[in-house]
Amino acid sequence: MNPRQVEIFGTCSLLNKKPFMQNKITIIAVIVIILSLGIISAIVYKQRATIIDSSLKAGQAIIEFFPLGESKKPTWSSTSTKDGLSPSSDNTNTGFDNSNMFNKPAWEKITNLPIVGASVLNLSQASNTAIYLEKETGNIFMLKNGVGEPIRISNVTILEVFDVYFGLNKNKNIGAIVRFPKDNQLESILLTIDLGKQSNSTTSDSLPIITKQALKTSIIAYAVSPKKDQVLYLEDLGNRVAVYVTDFSFKNSQIIKVLPFKDWLISWPEENTAVFQTKTNSQSVGSLYYLSLKNKSFRRVGNGILGFTVNANPDVKKIVYSVSTGNSFDFIYRELASGKSNTFTPKTLPEKCLWFDSQALVCAVAERLPKATYPDDWYKGKLSFKDNLWIYYGESGKSSRLYDLVGENSNLDLLPQARDGLNNFYFTDKTTGILYRLNGGRIFEP
Numbered sequence: 001m002n003p004r005q006v007e008i009f010g011t012c013s014l015l016n017k018k019p020f021m022q023n024k025i026t027i028i029a030v031i032v033i034i035l036s037l038g039i040i041s042a043i044v045y046k047q048r049a050t051i052i053d054s055s056l057k058a059g060q061a062i063i064e065f066f067p068l069g070e071s072k073k074p075t076w077s078s079t080s081t082k083d084g085l086s087p088s089s090d091n092t093n094t095g096f097d098n099s100n101m102f103n104k105p106a107w108e109k110i111t112n113l114p115i116v117g118a119s120v121l122n123l124s125q126a127s128n129t130a131i132y133l134e135k136e137t138g139n140i141f142m143l144k145n146g147v148g149e150p151i152r153i154s155n156v157t158i159l160e161v162f163d164v165y166f167g168l169n170k171n172k173n174i175g176a177i178v179r180f181p182k183d184n185q186l187e188s189i190l191l192t193i194d195l196g197k198q199s200n201s202t203t204s205d206s207l208p209i210i211t212k213q214a215l216k217t218s219i220i221a222y223a224v225s226p227k228k229d230q231v232l233y234l235e236d237l238g239n240r241v242a243v244y245v246t247d248f249s250f251k252n253s254q255i256i257k258v259l260p261f262k263d264w265l266i267s268w269p270e271e272n273t274a275v276f277q278t279k280t281n282s283q284s285v286g287s288l289y290y291l292s293l294k295n296k297s298f299r300r301v302g303n304g305i306l307g308f309t310v311n312a313n314p315d316v317k318k319i320v321y322s323v324s325t326g327n328s329f330d331f332i333y334r335e336l337a338s339g340k341s342n343t344f345t346p347k348t349l350p351e352k353c354l355w356f357d358s359q360a361l362v363c364a365v366a367e368r369l370p371k372a373t374y375p376d377d378w379y380k381g382k383l384s385f386k387d388n389l390w391i392y393y394g395e396s397g398k399s400s401r402l403y404d405l406v407g408e409n410s411n412l413d414l415l416p417q418a419r420d421g422l423n424n425f426y427f428t429d430k431t432t433g434i435l436y437r438l439n440g441g442r443i444f445e446p
Helices: 004-065 087-095
Strands: 107-109 117-122 124-134 140-143 164-166 173-181 185-198 208-214 219-222 230-236 241-247 254-259 262-269 273-278 285-292 298-306 309-312 320-325 330-333 340-341 352-355 360-366 387-393 398-404 414-419 425-428 435-436
Touching: 004 230, 087 309, 117 164, 124 173, 164 219, 164 230, 185 219, 230 262, 262 309, 273 309, 285 309, 298 320, 352 414, 360 414
Parallel strands: 117 414
Antiparallel strands: 107 435, 117 124, 124 140, 164 173, 173 185, 185 208, 219 230, 230 241, 241 254, 262 273, 273 285, 285 298, 309 320, 320 330, 330 340, 352 360, 360 387, 387 398, 414 425, 425 435
């Protein structure tokens, strides 16, 4: 054999053994790497599990501390728990008991006895406080921050109260203008309730100090400003009427206008504009006027409409109104500047509505409207409605059912009283005078 061949073959044999050794080393290295990765993965997984477990516990703690993070309900300023709101220590002295806020039903009966009127006031330490006057006694009650049990804040007995208007004076004391019949006419008194001072009573339920002030018997109508800090009133001058604006002390009255006609329905929806409607029925036409409290102009907005009742929105640029049509009526939305209008269905009377915002309304709507003379027969009590709650959208002309009143609530003929900053709507039953509330936190998305 050629020595070179042997050398060559020998070289080839050595070369064949070297790759084998390298492969063996590679396999061992791979195994070591795999085992190392397994050990590292186990350690990382264990650490990750610990981190996840800690994160979940921390997250659960956050959820338990702030349950609103897992809810679409409106945010309330208070410490809360998963099952509802518990009283906040910051509100201990305000009477703010917001326990079980989210457990409240969507529709809630507030009183067991009839009331005369209700409103919502923003007190210094208790915003969105509902306040009302009990008809049988004339006593005034409030729900601080709109929750908890009603608190009696007056013991002044006034029988046969006709109506009441609530507001706040410059010292943030509650003012209540109460009208009642006496000697064949309506008399008015102003009750001023100082919640910061208690009467010198030895009983455990001592009440705030109350002062009484008689108002002129010639005052025939009142309207309260949107901020609840001023009053517009009409004083009868015989064949004319004087329009005044004052605060809730009635010490600084300013005359705004003298009008040659005195039979008005008045309201004050916008800071600088008061609304005047002529009283009407199905057989007579009505008119609508706006009084500017800035320049004292008095302009006619609409007239010549049968059975004309009106509800102006908070910026007085839009209205809803009714028009008598034989044995029924139409319910119409109108933008005053453009003249654009929509006729709503189902129909209801404007005075059964509260504005949700500048173009949407929440209304009590009869399940069935019998043929009748509207609005006369309803005002005279010749018929009553079985209402449900609807929301109407003015610009689109659309409406949708908001809440059905069933069971013991299925025979309510509702009159709107007030809306608070939490979108809670207060109504009274026209027949019984009982106060109810639609709880906005259970109805509306934030």
